[in-house]
Amino acid sequence: MKARTRFAPSPTGYMHIGNLRTALYEYLIARSTGGAFLLRIEDTDQKRYVEGATDIIYSTLKTVGMNWDEGPDIGGAYGPYVQSERKAIYAEYAHKLVELGGAHYCFCAAREENADEEEENAVPSKFQDPCKKLSLEEARARIAAGEPYTVRQTINKQGKSRFHDEVYGDIEIDYDDLDEGVLLKTDGFPTYNFANVVDDHLMAITHVVRGNEYISSTPKYNLIYEAFGWTPPVYVHVPQVMKDAQHKLSKRNGDASFQDLVAKGYLPAAVLNYIALLGWNPGDEREIFSLEELEKAFTIERLNRSPAIFDIVKLTWMNGCYIRALTPEEFHRQALPWYGKCLTRSLNLEMLSKVLQPRVETFADIARETDFLEQMPDYELALYDNKKMKTDASVAVRVLKLAADMLLGIADWDNDSLFASLKELAAANGLKNGQLLYPLRIALSGKETTAGGATEIAAVLGKEETIARVKAALAKLEA
RNA sequence: GACCCCAUCGUCUAGCGGUUAGGACAUCACCCUUUCACGGUGGUAACACGAGUUCGAGUCUCGUUGGGGUCGCCA
Numbered sequence: 050m051k052a053r054t055r056f057a058p059s060p061t062g063y064m065h066i067g068n069l070r071t072a073l074y075e076y077l078i079a080r081s082t083g084g085a086f087l088l089r090i091e092d093t094d095q096k097r098y099v100e101g102a103t104d105i106i107y108s109t110l111k112t113v114g115m116n117w118d119e120g121p122d123i124g125g126a127y128g129p130y131v132q133s134e135r136k137a138i139y140a141e142y143a144h145k146l147v148e149l150g151g152a153h154y155c156f157c158a159a160r161e162e163n164a165d166e167e168e169e170n171a172v173p174s175k176f177q178d179p180c181k182k183l184s185l186e187e188a189r190a191r192i193a194a195g196e197p198y199t200v201r202q203t204i205n206k207q208g209k210s211r212f213h214d215e216v217y218g219d220i221e222i223d224y225d226d227l228d229e230g231v232l233l234k235t236d237g238f239p240t241y242n243f244a245n246v247v248d249d250h251l252m253a254i255t256h257v258v259r260g261n262e263y264i265s266s267t268p269k270y271n272l273i274y275e276a277f278g279w280t281p282p283v284y285v286h287v288p289q290v291m292k293d294a295q296h297k298l299s300k301r302n303g304d305a306s307f308q309d310l311v312a313k314g315y316l317p318a319a320v321l322n323y324i325a326l327l328g329w330n331p332g333d334e335r336e337i338f339s340l341e342e343l344e345k346a347f348t349i350e351r352l353n354r355s356p357a358i359f360d361i362v363k364l365t366w367m368n369g370c371y372i373r374a375l376t377p378e379e380f381h382r383q384a385l386p387w388y389g390k391c392l393t394r395s396l397n398l399e400m401l402s403k404v405l406q407p408r409v410e411t412f413a414d415i416a417r418e419t420d421f422l423e424q425m426p427d428y429e430l431a432l433y434d435n436k437k438m439k440t441d442a443s444v445a446v447r448v449l450k451l452a453a454d455m456l457l458g459i460a461d462w463d464n465d466s467l468f469a470s471l472k473e474l475a476a477a478n479g480l481k482n483g484q485l486l487y488p489l490r491i492a493l494s495g496k497e498t499t500a501g502g503a504t505e506i507a508a509v510l511g512k513e514e515t516i517a518r519v520k521a522a523l524a525k526l527e528a
Numbered sequence: 529g530a531c532c533c534c535a536u537c538g539u540c541u542a543g544c545g546g547u548u549a550g551g552a553c554a555u556c557a558c559c560c561u562u563u564c565a566c567g568g569u570g571g572u573a574a575c576a577c578g579a580g581u582u583c584g585a586g587u588c589u590c591g592u593u594g595g596g597g598u599c600g601c602c603a
Contacts, residue, residue, distance in 0.1 A: 057603090058603090059602080059603055061602090061603085091603065093602090093603085094601095094602060094603070096602090097602070097603085155601095159600090159601050199601060201601095217532095217533070217534095220532070220533085221532090222531070222532065223531075225531095226530070226531050226532085226598095226599085227531095227599095228598095228599060228600095230599095230600080230601090231600085231601045232601095233601085234601040235601060236601080238601085240600085240601065240602080240603085241602070241603045242603090244603095245603090260597090261532095261533065261534090261596090261597070262596095262597050262598065262603095263597095263598090263603095264532060264533065264597080264598080265531070265532055265533090265597070265598040265599075266598070266599090286533090288533090288534075288596095289596075289597080291596085294594095294595065294596085295595070295596080296596095297596085297597095323540095326540065326541080326552095327540070328540095330540085330541060330542075332542080333542090333551095334542080334550085334551050334552075336540095336551090336552060336553095353540095353541085354533080354534065355533095355534050355535065356533095356534070356595090356596065356597095357539090357540065357541090358539060358540080359539095359540095360539050360540065360553070360554090362539080362553065362554060363539070363540065363552080363553040363554080364553095365553095366552090366553055366554085367553085369566095373566075404565095406566095407565065407566045407567090408564070408565045408566070409565090418564095435563085437563095438562085438563085468562080471562085472562090481562095482562055483562060483563085485562085486562035486563085487562070487563065489562085490562070490563060491563090494563090496563090496564095497563075497564090498563055498564040498565090499563065499564065500563095500564065500565070501562095501563090501564080501565090502561090502562040502563060502564085503562060503563080504562070505562090
């Protein structure tokens with residue numbers, strides 16, 4: 050069966066990780082069945098609209114390669130794809146629904162935003178709407194007189210409502226537990242509860258994929274489908290992405306959005322790969338998936354029911370895998386802008402990339418790994434003490450003098466030549482490699498650990514700076 | 529509070545009545561090694577609890593506990 054799915058975000062700001070994952074599952078359901086994936090902008094709440102938010106949605110989906118077949122920008126047979134442009138459609142269907150008995154006009158005032166915080170009657174009662182008793186003629190007369198109104202869902206059914214969800218199975222909810230919510234607001238805009246039903250039907254959506262917070266209200270949507278005589282879609286409710294066991298991942302708590310992660314040096318493909326596995330697994334032990342591979346491997350059956358905690362540590366590991374899988378040229382190309390942020394000195398950047406690629410997990414690690422290249426840090430002479438390498442400050446003085454002389458004569462300033470020459474020098478003076486290389490690395494970096502060894506650092510720094518640092522180190526040792 | 533959902537190593541998960549409960553991240557040890565990484569090998573670590581069904585339960589049923597969600601003219 051060819052599925053038609055939709056990603057229907059509201060343009061309220063960032064692309065949240067949970068949203069992106071939902072979009073991914075929608076995309077995968079469409080692609081894995083040879084169906085269509087569409088984009089619909091749900092901007093029925095003008096108060097929450099954020100300038101530029103739709104551009105973030107477009108660019109995020111494009112960045113990760115989730116191309117849509119129909120949408121506001123490219124059109125399609127079921128447009129328009131922006132809800133604010135469909136206002137007349139909702140009004141038409143809302144009035145129709147009233148005639149069909151699925152809704153009624155309501156003149157009650159909106160409840161205060163900050164109504165008595167802790168309602169003393171702890172027993173919440175279903176909203177009892179007096180307007181339900183109004184005759185249609187009476188209601189229409191009041192509307193004609195200019196009185197503000199809403200269209201509110203009418204729920205007169207008794208007993209149990211049942212529906213099937215692809216992930217959660219059969220769910221049963223008592224009709225008495227359903228609220229008669231507003232479908233069309235005073236301003237003429239629909240609420241999500243109404244717009245999504247009308248649009249999903251009109252746009253021939255076959256699979257509705259959304260967060261499981263919508264499970265409770267699904268029976269209400271089914272009532273609307275029923276009243277119109279429409280067939281409800283296949284429901285695929287997905288569990289939440291959590292920050293920890295108690296809290297949902299949300300921008301409000303300062304949790305990372307997709308663009309935050311990219312800005313922190315994560316690769317879009319790695320982020321997408323990681324979130325795909327947050328609630329889905331292939332059934333075997335593969336973990337690294339490109340979008341194309343996900344399209345092939347994905348099935349709704351392997352979606353999970355329990356919430357998943359977003360683990361930045363594992364994402365970081367996975368990002369490291371993606372970075373190492375980059376060709377050296379591609380890594381270098383992507384690293385360049387990051388070098389620009391923290392390095393001003395003239396360095397052998399190709400060599401630096403070679404050293405860094407297997408050692409960084411995100412591009413943001415570059416700054417931490419290269420700080421000493423920009424400027425020698427202050428360091429203790431005790432750094433020269435190393436039992437395993439059998440070195441200390443006095444050994445350092447001796448070997449650095451030897452090295453300084455030899456370095457002057459090296460013509461091919463690259464890692465291989467440097468390493469070969471230094472090895473030879475060590476052998477000629479009865480030294481272990483480490484006794485020569487360890488102090489040299491300290492002299493060049495002033496750090497206990499560095500990305501790359503002594504000769505690699507020398508190759509990155511260049512001849513002039515290397516010799517200058519060795520001389521400075523000698524001066525410091527002999528002071 | 530009512531209703532709905534969830535429950536396997538710290539985390540993501542496999543498991544669909546009989547397993548030494550598997551993998552990945554993290555962690556620890558060792559190997560490799562010019563430090564650090566990468567890579568390799570090995571280790572520690574889980575079925576929330578209680579009944580029941582069954583010859584046999586992580587797997588099925590019920591309950592308890594814990595957590596989450598819904599109860600907006602937000603989506």
